[in-house]
Amino acid sequence: MERLEFDLLFRWFVGLGIDDAVWDHSTFSKNRDRLLEGEIAARFLSARASPAAGQASTVERRTSRWMAR
DSSP: OHHHHHOHHHHHHTTOOTTSOOOOHHHHHHHHHHHHHSHHHHHHHHHHHHHHHHHHHHHHHHHHHHHHO
16 A cells, blocks of 8 residues: 555556545455455356366376376
């Protein structure tokens, strides 16, 4: 949060103007808790985990073929 006070690149990235007030740190905690309790986080994490699981099995197949040689 301190970095948002003086780093213009960070301010730009999160959509804050030069004179805009920086959020209170508790805002992030409340939103994180709210998202984790709802199904939004579960859907996001499962969508991200599915391709990763597919990649892992591809690596395992390639490795097992290489080890069999």
